[in-house]
Amino acid sequence: MEIHLVDATYELFRAYHAPRPAVRGRGGMPLGGVAGLVETLLLLLRREDLLAQFPVAEEAITALGLVLWPMVEVEADDALATAAARFSAAPDVERVVICTVDKDLAQCVRDGRVVLRDRRRGLTYDEAAVIERWGVPPGAIPDFLALVGDAADGFPGLPGFGPRTAAALLARFGRLESIPDDPAAWEVPLRGAERLAATLRAGRGDAFLFRHLATLRTDVPLTEREPDDLCWRGTPRGAWTDFCTRWGLPSLAGRPHRWRSV
DSSP: OEEEEEOHHHHHHHHHHSOOOOOBOGGGOBOHHHHHHHHHHHHHHHHSOOOOOHHHHHHHHHHTTOOOOOOSSSOHHHHHHHHHHHHHTSTTOOEEEEEOOOGGGGGGOBTTTEEEEETTTTEEEOHHHHHHHHSSOGGGHHHHHHHHOBGGGTBOOOTTOOHHHHHHHHHHHSSGGGSOSSGGGOOSOOTTHHHHHHHHHHHHHHHHHHHHHHSOOSOOOOSOOSGGGGOOOOBOHHHHHHHHHHTTOGGGTTOOSOBOOO
């Protein structure tokens, strides 16, 4: 069994902004994002044999027969991280594929069990690929983001610390707390090391806070406990037909390629 965890929020925004003919639903409501999301999910189901706008998008996902986790009180990334940790430990799961471009989730990668798939670029990241791309292993991604910042999550990192600098120091020392205050002890040839060391000394507390913000939770309460709970058994024809009729999307009514038998 292979489990795919999809960042549907990203896919919705991607579909919304993609150049495509306008799709109008009931009352002329623009639903291009929802239509694109549906096509993306169905494409995943076809090409990867996946058995696995906002209120309308959630309704569409449920009507397709897929498991939906609507995140209200916690971040979606935390739910994906929780699911990756939970289901990758199951003996009948070959691997978990997290479908997203969010580099936060690279911290969840575990060789042979969890990979990150960037469908936009057609890339799949295992541990070796994470190190090649960001210069640090998955476990150090929060430390990396603490130094370079993450605009998506709203924290700036430390001034002067770019990806190469952060990766070089973390490749040498592993974690933020292990980087010496004295740049003479770094043993890493970096331009402006004295300035960077002064910045780190002054901002180490901020960096620890940023790392905390970048570290994903793996304890989000999810109703589904077993891998089989996520299994896609086809689209329920009645529910999907009702959804397409209700939202004025007849072109999508016949798109599912497998219907639920029961």
